[in-house]
Amino acid sequence: MVNTSDFSKRLQKVLDFYGVSATAFSEEIDFNRSTISHLLSGRNKPSLEFVMKVLQKYPEVELYWLLNGKGSFPSEKKITSAPLQKLDKKEIIDIPSNFSEVKTTTSEKQIERIVVFYRDGSFKAYEN
Known part of the structure; x- marks a missing residue:
């Protein structure tokens, strides 16, 4: 069950993190301003539609953190990389010691x- 007062604090933390007002936030996720106001005041609990729109618009927000306070915000997704492979000496190329030898192409x-x-x-357009 979602604790409305704790949820409203987490929602305010999201607004502060992105530097948006409640009005701008409501426009970004396409929700009524009054709904955001009621959520921030703790009057209402969030609907599934509201939560899904927040998660779509703000991928750094984790579902369990937003609803239950468990986890972290912004999300700390771990980046995994492929294991390193050992190269044979045949695969290693010589890099010129003098970088002026390297030819550069201009477009x-x-x-x-x-x-x-x-x-x-x-949006803002800059023209040459």
């Missing part, structure tokens, strides 16, 4: 425009 392409998209749906 004739030029950047025309860079577009930055923000989480609130707005």
Whole structure:
């Protein structure tokens, strides 16, 4: 069972972490502002739809942490890598000791425009 006062504290922690207001948060997850207000005040318990939208929009939020306070926020997902393989001497290539010997190629392409998209749906375009 979800403890509403503890849930509201965790929800506030999510808002603080992302630096968004309750209004901006409600717009980002497409929920009514009044619903967010009631959740933050502890008046209502979260619906499944609300929890799923939060998890979709904010992948750093863990389900069990949000509902029960167990786990961590932001999530500490461990990155696993493949085990290292030993190389034969035949597979090792010589790297030139003088890096000026390395040829660099230049591209004739030029950047025309860079577009930055923000989480609130707005964007900014920079043109050359």
